[in-house]
Amino acid sequence: MTEHTALPPSDAPPPRTTFPPPGLMHLGPRPPQVFVRGQGAWLWDDAGRRHLDWVQGWAVNTLGHAPAAVADALARQAGTLLQAGPGFYNDRAIALAQRLAALSGLERCFIGTSGAEANEGAIKLARKWGQRHKAGAATVLSFGGSFHGRTLATMAASGKPGFARLFAPAVPGFRHLPFNRLDGLAAALAEPDVCAVIVEPVQGEAGVVEAAPGFLPALRALCDAHRVLLVADEVQTGIGRCGTLFAHTQWDVQPDIVTLGKGLGGGVPVGAVLAREAVCCLEPGDQGGTYHGNALACAAALAVLDAVTAPGFLDQVQAAGEQLAAGLARLAARHGLGGPGAVHGRGLLRALQLPPGLASGLLADAARAPAGGGDGLLVNPAQPQRLRLMPALNTRADEVEHGLALLDAALAEVAVPAA
Ligand code: PLP
Numbered sequence: 425m426t427e428h429t430a431l432p433p434s435d436a437p438p439p440r441t442t443f444p445p446p447g448l449m450h451l452g453p454r455p456p457q458v459f460v461r462g463q464g465a466w467l468w469d470d471a472g473r474r475h476l477d478w479v480q481g482w483a484v485n486t487l488g489h490a491p492a493a494v495a496d497a498l499a500r501q502a503g504t505l506l507q508a509g510p511g512f513y514n515d516r517a518i519a520l521a522q523r524l525a526a527l528s529g530l531e532r533c534f535i536g537t538s539g540a541e542a543n544e545g546a547i548k549l550a551r552k553w554g555q556r557h558k559a560g561a562a563t564v565l566s567f568g569g570s571f572h573g574r575t576l577a578t579m580a581a582s583g584k585p586g587f588a589r590l591f592a593p594a595v596p597g598f599r600h601l602p603f604n605r606l607d608g609l610a611a612a613l614a615e616p617d618v619c620a621v622i623v624e625p626v627q628g629e630a631g632v633v634e635a636a637p638g639f640l641p642a643l644r645a646l647c648d649a650h651r652v653l654l655v656a657d658e659v660q661t662g663i664g665r666c667g668t669l670f671a672h673t674q675w676d677v678q679p680d681i682v683t684l685g686k687g688l689g690g691g692v693p694v695g696a697v698l699a700r701e702a703v704c705c706l707e708p709g710d711q712g713g714t715y716h717g718n719a720l721a722c723a724a725a726l727a728v729l730d731a732v733t734a735p736g737f738l739d740q741v742q743a744a745g746e747q748l749a750a751g752l753a754r755l756a757a758r759h760g761l762g763g764p765g766a767v768h769g770r771g772l773l774r775a776l777q778l779p780p781g782l783a784s785g786l787l788a789d790a791a792r793a794p795a796g797g798g799d800g801l802l803v804n805p806a807q808p809q810r811l812r813l814m815p816a817l818n819t820r821a822d823e824v825e826h827g828l829a830l831l832d833a834a835l836a837e838v839a840v841p842a843a
Contacts, residue, residue: 461490479803506718507719507720537716539572540573542659546622565620570627604635606639610646613652621643623656628661631812656670658683667770688728690724692724752828766778784809787803
């Protein structure tokens with residue numbers, strides 16, 4: 425067994441991150457590779473090196489890179505109708521709305537361009553509902569560790585420490601509660617100014633932290649008791665990522681509002697707010713946006729939904745998820761990371777817990793650029809001690825095994841034998 429520590433400076437590898445090329449704003453250091461092509465589970469950089477991709481655009485590429493189903497749908501739609509404009513109906517937006525309603529049981533939707541826009545839309549809808557039906561209640565409750573986006577309101581909703589104050593003054597009207605804690609929940613929801621609570625069934629950016637078994641049902645019951653809308657942020661967990669089309673069904677709750685993004689477009693920017701008919705109280709002029717209901721994006725989303733709802737697809741996601749989790753547990757035991765308890769998540773949204781001496785960024789660097797050469801593996805250091813893995817949902821068993829072998833080698837590379 426080995427003990428993991430950060431490498432001392434004298435042994436430090438050459439920098440594996442770099443600053444931006446001219447033209448791009450500096451948003452933080454990134455790996456030096458420039459990616460130019462993707463196919464299925466694989467991504468190639470401009471030096472011709474291939475990488476098994478377990479990031480997939482941050483859980484975006486539902487069907488992997490450049491899937492024929494999405495490429496064909498885009499090509500067909502691009503030659504037919506890109507966009508009619510926000511003031512007109514188009515057939516793709518209507519088809520997507522009806523499809524999402526049939527699949528979710530939530531009768532109406534607003535189709536936007538990102539997860540943040542979807543959550544912003546959900547907050548607006550909840551506040552409008554509060555104005556109309558709950559004496560102006562406008563406060564939205566959310567949870568510590570949550571991530572809901574990078575618009576000003578969704579940053580205020582997010583429970584990332586210090587996030588809301590980054591661009592002070594923060595948007596008012598949000599209160600944060602501890603995730604997975606039942607004490608204090610009833611009192612918080614009973615406050616008359618509360619119109620909604622927004623929650624991720626699995627907190628992705630926090631490092632894949634699942635809602636405890638009874639937490640979402642308790643939240644639903646309290647929402648019912650106090651006339652508060654339950655908003656499930658399924659931007660990361662939805663569209664099969666956790667092994668079911670929507671993750672909230674695994675807790676057996678029906679939210680009033682569900683937000684989608686990421687996997688819905690399979691790599692094409694699209695997001696959606698799904699809502700019960702009874703809460704849809706927007707009036708003309710309240711909501712919109714030039715690209716809402718974009719026909720091209722809706723065509724991509726329809727192709728993704730066709731694939732994800734095809735018979736057997738979600739069974740295969742669950743099987744691949746179990747294979748990945750079992751393999752991670754084996755690696756955790758072999759490398760002294762703590763066995764099955766180090767593996768978190770559902771379906772193909774997984775994370776490996778690392779011990780304090782091993783930074784996930786160091787492991788991600790080693791996986792991406794193995795010292796001995798060969799295939800790289802792309803993984804996401806979501807938190808300093810949580811490595812997040814988000815393969816394409818249609819990944820094959822041999823690809824999962826290959827990725828586990830690459831991760832095994834990376835763990836061996838960063839391991840420092842116990843003194
Ligand atoms: N909500 C959740 C749960 C997310 O994970 C994310 C992005 O990571 C967002 C919202 C924001 O989505 P987008 O980056 O598409 O705006």
